Amino acid sequence: ELESPIITQMNVENPGELEATFKAIEEKWGKLDFVIHSIAFCPMDDLHGRVTDCSKDGFLQAMRVSCYSLIEMARLAEPLMKDGGALVTMTYYGADKVVENYNVMGPVKAALESTVRYLAAELGSKKIRVHAVSPGPLKTRAASGIAHFDKLIEEAIARTPEHRLVDIEDVGMTTAFLVSGGARALTGDTIYVDGGFHNMA
Structure with a gap:
């Protein structure tokens, strides 16, 4: 639908696929202005169980896919962001x-979120900004894996000042701002797009 000239397979757990994607970008465009990192995974048994009972393999896979992949993308994007750029990842209130x-x-x-702060500090001299966007609960396929997700939805509606859920468009508009020149003085922050939910006691 976007008529992208580049479509690649990119499973971050498969060696070489991430590198091949950035190589295709380099060959087609020669540079990169921004990267949106919106990927997370945890085995269902570990996601639905207590943190205390999380398996080592499940924890490592969740960290590998959901966090370390941002570091890999930053490393691959850095040489392509010749005029500066922005990296944006997606997080959630449950981090805090x-x-x-x-x-x-x-x-x-x-x-x-901590990785975002360190990457922002390290890449700032190259005018590369790094952000974490923290949306409220969104009705997505990924979110449906969270147990009792409907309860999170109900609580968000009840507690936000406008008593509404945010949607994909809200997140998109905020992200578009963060990768634009209008956000050139912002980096290393977690930006909440949750209708004010995080401010409510």
Whole structure:
């Protein structure tokens, strides 16, 4: 639908696929202005269980896919961002506060947000900005894997000042701003797009 001239297979757990994607970008465009990192995974048994009971393999896979892949993308994007650029990843409120049923993804997203701050500090001299966008609950296929997700939806509607859910368009508009020149003085922050949910006690 977007008529993209580049469509590649990119499973971050398959060696070489991420590198091949960035190689295709280099050959087709020669440079890169921004990267949107919107990927997360955790085995279902570990996601639905207590953090205390999370398996080592499940934890490592969740960190590998959901957090370390951002580091890999930053490393591959850096030489292509010749005039500066922006990296944006997606996080969630459960990184900062304990959210029932979010379980091990809370620590994983906390690591992701910390990674954003370190990448911002390291890449700033090259005018590469790094952001984390933290949407409220969104009705997506990925979110449907969270146990009792409907309860999160109901709570968000009840607690936000406007009593509504945010949607993909809200997240898109914020992200478009962050990768634009209008956000040139912002980097290393977690930007909440949750209708004010995170401000409510």
